Every structure is written in structure tokens, then in C-alpha cells.
Amino acid sequence: MIYGGPAAGADAPTLFRALVNADLPASGAVANTYGSSTAIPVVTVNDKGVITGITTAAFQTGLTYQGAWNASTNTPTLASGAGTAGFYYIVSVAGTTNLDGVTDWAVGDWAVFSGAVWQKLDQTNTVVSVNGQTGAVNLTQIANVAGGAANRIVFNTGANTTNFVAAPTSADTFLKWNGSAFVWNSAVTAAVTSFSGGSTGLTPSSSTTGDITVAGTLVAANGGTGLTSAGTSGNVLTSNGTTWTSATPAAGVTLDDVVALAVALG
Numbered sequence: 001m002i003y004g005g006p007a008a009g010a011d012a013p014t015l016f017r018a019l020v021n022a023d024l025p026a027s028g029a030v031a032n033t034y035g036s037s038t039a040i041p042v043v044t045v046n047d048k049g050v051i052t053g054i055t056t057a058a059f060q061t062g063l064t065y066q067g068a069w070n071a072s073t074n075t076p077t078l079a080s081g082a083g084t085a086g087f088y089y090i091v092s093v094a095g096t097t098n099l100d101g102v103t104d105w106a107v108g109d110w111a112v113f114s115g116a117v118w119q120k121l122d123q124t125n126t127v128v129s130v131n132g133q134t135g136a137v138n139l140t141q142i143a144n145v146a147g148g149a150a151n152r153i154v155f156n157t158g159a160n161t162t163n164f165v166a167a168p169t170s171a172d173t174f175l176k177w178n179g180s181a182f183v184w185n186s187a188v189t190a191a192v193t194s195f196s197g198g199s200t201g202l203t204p205s206s207s208t209t210g211d212i213t214v215a216g217t218l219v220a221a222n223g224g225t226g227l228t229s230a231g232t233s234g235n236v237l238t239s240n241g242t243t244w245t246s247a248t249p250a251a252g253v254t255l256d257d258v259v260a261l262a263v264a265l266g
Contacts, residue, residue: 029043029053029054039056041055042055042057062086063086063088063112064084064088065088065089065090066087068090068091068092069091069092070091070095071091071093071095071111072093072095072096073093073095074095074097078097078111078118080099080101081100081117081118083118084113085113085115088110088112089110089111090108090109091109092107093107094107099120100119102119104120105120106122109121109122109123110123147162147163147164149164151166152164152167153165155182172186173186174187197214197216199221199222200218201216201224201226202214202215202216220239220242220243225237227244234249235247235248236258237265
């Protein structure tokens with residue numbers, strides 16, 4: 001710095017200090033500790049590089065949980081633009097309370113005050129839409145399908161097209177595809193309604209309806225033997241042209257005869 005004032009005399013030092021003070025005013029800072037864990041110093045400096053003031057500004061170090069919030073009744077009461085920076089609530093009851101323009105509050109969402117406005121941290125995974133339904137969609141219900149109504153069965157008739165089959169008016173029916181459409185058919189609701197052995201030799205041993213047990217002996221005309229027992233060991237089955245008999249082999253019958261008979265009988 002070049003001093004251009006008096007070089008000597010009593011006024012020299014005083015005049016110099018006056019000139020310096022006029023050009024560079026006293027600092028606005030005083031001996032002190034500025035700032036803390038929740039505040040930072042804000043220093044104001046003029047165009048001559050002199051500190052003219054020091055203040056502090058709070059800053060948010062994190063979020064502070066304040067409890068549950070009922071977004072339906074606004075309990076506890078929250079207001080747009082009012083709150084403490086970093087304070088947040090978790091929605092316990094869904095609702096439409098308007099906080100700085102946010103109205104779609106779902107259970108689990110966070111209402112966080114930024115220091116100026118309330119903001120929502122969406123913590124839910126609500127379905128946006130399923131077949132026109134929103135919110136908690138129950139996939140077991142199809143009443144929203146066009147044309148749907150009570151007692152109807154839906155089926156596809158093509159890509160993205162559906163139709164319905166109305167429930168039958170009669171009980172004991174089943175759904176059947178006839179080759180071109182679904183139709184209702186009557187179901188069999190009982191066992192055999194009638195049985196007769198005719199000339200087969202077979203007869204029902206109980207009733208002729210419902211569950212039937214067959215008894216009797218199948219006659220030769222219907223492919224049986226007409227015999228009620230296997231006969232004596234060593235006997236052979238012979239035919240007289242009308243019936244079968246189990247008899248002792250006649251003298252002269254050889255093993256070859258028996259084999260030939262067995263082949264003939266199949």
C-alpha cells in the first residue's frame with residue numbers, strides 16, 4: 001500500500017488510519033464460534049472483501065418419524081406449507097386430505113415435509129387397473145366382464161371376445177360341447193333302471209333296478225357251457241351237438257384226441 005498523506009507531523013498517523021477506516025470499514029464478525037451439528041455459518045462479504053456479517057442457517061441432517069397419520073380424517077392435523085423440515089408421518093388410514101396438492105394417500109405412504117411443502121413418498125404397490133378395476137382387485141370376480149351377470153359361465157369365442165352360457169333351469173344337468181356350441185344335457189341320476197337275463201340263463205339275484213348282482217349259468221347258445229361246476233378231475237368237456245358235458249374219457253381216447261378237442265374248442 002502507498003501512503004500519500006503527510007510524511008511528518010502529528011497528523012500523519014491519524015490521517016492514515018482515517019483514510020484506511022473510511023475505505024475498509026470494520027469487520028462485521030466478532031470473536032465467536034459459528035455453526036453447529038444442525039446449523040451452518042452464512043458469511044456476508046462486501047465488494048471490498050470485508051466480512052460484514054455472519055449468521056447461521058439450519059440444515060436437515062435426516063428424517064424424523066412423527067407417528068401414524070389418518071389421511072381420511074387428517075389426524076393429527078397437517079396443513080399445506082406448514083411443518084418442520086424432515087418431519088414425516090406414515091399413513092395408517094387411506095384418504096384424500098389435500099396437502100400441497102397431494103390427495104391420493106394410501107396406507108403405507110409417507111408424508112414428508114421438505115421445509116416448504118408436504119411431499120409423498122409412495123410406499124404402496126396398488127394396482128393401477130385390472131380389466132377396468134382399480135385398487136385392491138379381486139381376481140375371483142368377473143362381474144365386470146361385458147355381459148356378465150349372476151348364474152352365467154364365461155368362455156372365449158375368439159381373441160379378446162367372450163360369451164356366456166346361462167345356468168340351466170333344470171337340476172342334474174351337465175355342460176356339453178356338441179361340436180359347435182355349449183349345451184346343457186340331462187345327467188343320469190340313477191343306476192340300471194331295468195334288467196332281464198332273457199334266454200341267457202343269467203338272472204338278477206336281487207332287484208331288477210339299481211345295483212344288480214347277476215346269478216345263474218350262461219347257456220351254450222350264448223357262449224357258455226351250461227354247466228354249474230367244473231366236474232371231476234380228469235374229465236373232458238364233450239358236446240353232443242346241443243349241450244356240453246363233463247365226462248370220463250371213453251376207452252380208446254388218446255392224448256392226441258384230447259389235444260385235438262382242445263384246439264377245436266379254441
